[in-house]
Amino acid sequence: xxxxxxxxxxxxxxxxxxxxxxxxxxxxxxxxxxxxxxxxxxxxxxxxxxxxxxxxxxxxxxxxxxxxxxxxxxxxxxxxxxxxxxxxxxxxxxxxxxxxxxxxxxxxxxxxxxxxxxxxxxxxxxxxxxxxxxxxxxxxxxxxxxxxxxxxxxxxxxxxxxxxxxxxxxxxxxxxxxxxxxxxxxxxxxxxxxxxxxxxxxxxxxxxxxxxxxxxxxxxxxxxxxxxxxxxxxxxxxxxxxxxxxxxxxxxxxxxxxxxxxxxxxxxxxxxxxxxxxxxxxxxxxxxxxxxxxxxxxxxxxxxxxxxxxxxxxxxxxxxxxxxxxxxxxxxxxxxxxxxxxxxxxxxxxxxxxxxxxxxxxxxxxxxxxxxxxxxxxxxxxxxxxxxxxxxxxxxxxxxxxxxxxxxxxxxxxxxxxxxxxxxxxxxxxxx
Amino acid sequence: xxxxxxxxxxxxxxxxxxxxxxxxxxxxxxxxxxxxxxxxxxxxxxxxxxxxxxxxxxxxxxxxxxxxxxxxxxxxxxxxxxxxxxxxxxx
Ligand SMILES: Cc1cc2nc3c(=O)[nH]c(=O)nc-3n(C[C@H](O)[C@H](O)[C@H](O)COP(=O)(O)OP(=O)(O)OC[C@H]3O[C@@H](n4cnc5c(N)ncnc54)[C@H](O)[C@@H]3O)c2cc1C
Ligand code: SF4
Ligand code: SF4
Numbered sequence: 101x102x103x104x105x106x107x108x109x110x111x112x113x114x115x116x117x118x119x120x121x122x123x124x125x126x127x128x129x130x131x132x133x134x135x136x137x138x139x140x141x142x143x144x145x146x147x148x149x150x151x152x153x154x155x156x157x158x159x160x161x162x163x164x165x166x167x168x169x170x171x172x173x174x175x176x177x178x179x180x181x182x183x184x185x186x187x188x189x190x191x192x193x194x195x196x197x198x199x200x201x202x203x204x205x206x207x208x209x210x211x212x213x214x215x216x217x218x219x220x221x222x223x224x225x226x227x228x229x230x231x232x233x234x235x236x237x238x239x240x241x242x243x244x245x246x247x248x249x250x251x252x253x254x255x256x257x258x259x260x261x262x263x264x265x266x267x268x269x270x271x272x273x274x275x276x277x278x279x280x281x282x283x284x285x286x287x288x289x290x291x292x293x294x295x296x297x298x299x300x301x302x303x304x305x306x307x308x309x310x311x312x313x314x315x316x317x318x319x320x321x322x323x324x325x326x327x328x329x330x331x332x333x334x335x336x337x338x339x340x341x342x343x344x345x346x347x348x349x350x351x352x353x354x355x356x357x358x359x360x361x362x363x364x365x366x367x368x369x370x371x372x373x374x375x376x377x378x379x380x381x382x383x384x385x386x387x388x389x390x391x392x393x394x395x396x397x398x399x400x401x402x403x404x405x406x407x408x409x410x411x412x413x414x415x416x417x418x419x420x421x422x423x424x425x426x427x428x429x430x431x432x433x434x435x436x437x438x439x440x441x442x443x444x445x446x447x448x449x450x451x452x453x454x455x456x457x458x459x460x461x462x463x464x465x466x467x468x469x470x471x472x473x474x475x476x477x478x479x480x481x482x483x484x485x486x487x488x489x490x491x492x493x494x495x496x497x498x499x500x501x502x503x504x505x506x507x508x509x510x511x512x513x514x515x516x517x518x519x520x521x522x523x524x525x526x527x528x529x530x531x532x
Numbered sequence: 533x534x535x536x537x538x539x540x541x542x543x544x545x546x547x548x549x550x551x552x553x554x555x556x557x558x559x560x561x562x563x564x565x566x567x568x569x570x571x572x573x574x575x576x577x578x579x580x581x582x583x584x585x586x587x588x589x590x591x592x593x594x595x596x597x598x599x600x601x602x603x604x605x606x607x608x609x610x611x612x613x614x615x616x617x618x619x620x621x622x623x
Contacts, residue, residue: 287572
């Protein structure tokens with residue numbers, strides 16, 4: 101393997117592969133390093149590949165060629181208490197027509213496909229290569245060292261797309277040590293079913309898919325559950341903050357097992373064959389936890405740059421990863437043309453990100469990270485909703501109240517006036 | 533789901549070299565052993581009798597939870613060598 105490249109990209113996830121595609125098409129000599137046996141071998145997510153303009157632009161026919169499972173047609177959110185659930189269902193005709201709003205995908209399949217597209221464009225993919233450290237020369241980053249067999253690989257620019265734990269960002273001094281409260285862990289069980297069973301259970305036809313989020317029902321933990329339908333399997337799992345997991349003293353798989361036993365979940369997953377179990381971290385610190393994004397000879401993209409957010413309704417990361425990867429690639433092309441790899445020229449990467457939806461959305465939901473730390477969001481509010489619905493429907497001879505009065509009474513009982521005002525303020529600032 | 537069945541569900545390319553090394557002395561003095569419960573793959577066991585923490589790195593999912601949750605600096609946590617470790621097929 102040649103030891104000198106225009107650009108070295110570490111990590112063949114969505115961020116790294118889009119950067120590689122952009123650069124290879126721009127005529128640069130790029131090398132894409134991946135520690136897994138193949139791209140995607142180390143990667144898992146909930147399941148939704150969001151509609152991403154940069155993917156449509158770079159690979160306009162990906163709908164026909166990429167390994168996609170189902171397009172998401174039904175979106176639901178379910179507020180859970182240990183015995184009840186209040187669900188909000190959203191079906192939209194426009195979600196059933198191209199360009200689809202999102203697809204469920206398997207990461208080992210999708211990531212491998214995406215990396216191969218970069219290879220077709222001329223990038224050199226090298227799997228089973230773990231970048232261990234950064235090489236510094238003349239005050240800037242000028243390559244990486246690879247554990248074991250490869251030794252040193254040098255280049256003008258390094259793009260660290262090495263995912264949430266980004267050891268390279270740490271080694272470059274671009275980020276601090278992680279805080280447990282800024283990190284979420286997701287675990288997921290893949291359950292196999294015949295295609296017809298999934299269609300019947302979730303009221304789907306053809307390759308329509310469902311995406312359900314669950315709030316509450318995670319015991320004492322701040323966290324939520326997710327369910328995505330694939331063609332012949334269901335991805336079901338949960339996400340929780342690490343500080344909350346630690347405080348709960350529970351094992352994540354025990355909480356998952358309880359969740360699977362919840363009456364409204366049990367009927368959805370009954371009879372499934374366990375196919376694979378996985379776990380992965382999610383950066384959940386939001387806008388405030390974004391590290392410095394570049395230094396001389398180095399840019400961070402995707403999860404490595406903390407570009408991922410959740411606000412209880414959306415969980416977006418893969419689209420931010422691909423977009424930031426492509427922008428890092430574009431910036432590198434400009435730098436190569438100028439023959440200048442300094443922090444000054446790479447600072448245009450930050451500008452490009454700021455102008456794109458990536459940083460705009462991170463900013464819009466900058467208060468959501470704090471909102472997601474409200475214990476009441478996960479326990480009290482689902483219970484209030486369930487209690488209201490129970491009072492609405494239960495016929496037991498107790499005189500009825502009007503809805504608003506009922507809601508006020510339940511909310512005051514559960515959260516208190518002070519709690520309600522303070523939470524209302526935080527939730528309002530995050531979402532409205 | 534029974535976590536004991538993990539090796540039947542998820543594929544691992546086991547390296548003979550462990551990628552997680554625990555400092556037994558630090559773990560003996562640890563007041564929470566949070567890694568034991570928090571690990572999604574049940575890799576850690578604390579033996580009360582011998583006061584020893586052990587880790588089964590062979591079925592580690594490389595999620596990094598223990599690396600962040602351990603606040604005592606007991607863990608030397610690295611990625612396995614290239615190609616080794618967890619190898620997701622579907623997911
Ligand atoms: C449980 C869960 C559910 C999620 N659900 C969704 C969802 O539904 N929709 C969504 O949009 N986002 C979701 N996300 C977030 C999304 O998965 C990430 O934001 C996205 O994968 C980030 O892409 P990336 O390319 O930056 O990083 P990654 O996909 O993590 O890729 C990093 C790559 O770098 C490699 N690597 C790391 N270090 C090295 C090294 N030193 N040397 C060589 N290679 C290295 C890794 O093996 C990996 O292939 C979810 C995340 C989790 C954990
Ligand atoms: S690894 Fe850390 S958390 Fe676990 S027992 Fe040792 S010191 Fe405690
Ligand atoms: S990295 Fe994750 S799976 Fe591996 S031992 Fe640590 S907590 Fe367990």
